[in-house]
Amino acid sequence: MSSYPSRSFSIAFLALFTLLQAPDSLARAGKGSSFGSRGSQTWSAPRSTTITPNWSRPMERSMTPPPRPMDRPAVPMGAAPGMMSRAPMMNGYRPSFTARHPMLAGFAGGFLGAGLFGLLSGHGLFGGMANGWSFLGILIQILAVVFFVSLLMKLWRKPSQPGMTPGVTGSPASGYPPQQRVPVSLKSEDFTAFQSLLLQIQSAWSAQNMNALKSMTTPEMAQYFGEQLSDLASRGARNILSNVQFLQGDLSEAWREGTLTYATVAMRYSLIDVTTDNMGNVIDGSQTEPQTVTELWTFVKADGRGNWVLSAIQQAG
8 A cells, every 4th residue: 555645644744833833934023913002093093104105904902992893884894795783873862662671661561451451341440449448449559550650751751871973082882981082293302212112122022121121111012022922932932133223204193092192103124033943043034134114103101201112013014
């Protein structure tokens, strides 16, 4: 019997295993993914710039919850024909009483129906009471009717809370805090800080210096960086970045939400990106050919504290 089938299977399995174990070709800080938070703009596309004129990759991971399905368009772009999602409730719309309280409406309807039948048959609203209890029975009937009528009127007149349409300022429907989003202007020293953070974060990543990364990023971003470095270490690999050079930058948008100021900046830079094993052997990348990268980095600063830190990275196109 020929051994070709088993040999082919072994080769295919080995190739698949090698592919799964190989480090990512995009191993720089962030590993070429989109993650982090941009406040109320986390799930909105950053504005285009001269170096990112087309589009940016949506967030793949964030601690900021996305808008609920009811806040999304009735027919998502690119959805298959016939696919529908729940449209947001229009302001001023109020469901009928029976729709809002089906059990109570059914009970009240049965109660009144039975009472009317008793009146028409000559037995009173509750069938009447004999042996000297007629007056008390009538009083109980009146009190019961007043109680149910007042309850129905209270429920009917209960003020409605029309659905709120999510916007840049946030709303309860979208899950974002209702904070006003105000555009802000940046100074030259802000852009200098952004450029410096780009270089320092890449350097700290290459040195696997988590303390330095924590001082320059939000806790969310520090957690993601830590997970990525641990993943490399678990595979016996290390990512080394060198000759990082800032080439061009362009502001996408800057705004304030409450006590936080955000700035999303498109940045193009070059670097030598090499992944080695524990013995220093190159297993991915080139030690001589630089890569040119364009990403959108979002920075955040709390009022009164003065230091910008990285809060999100998104890939451009």
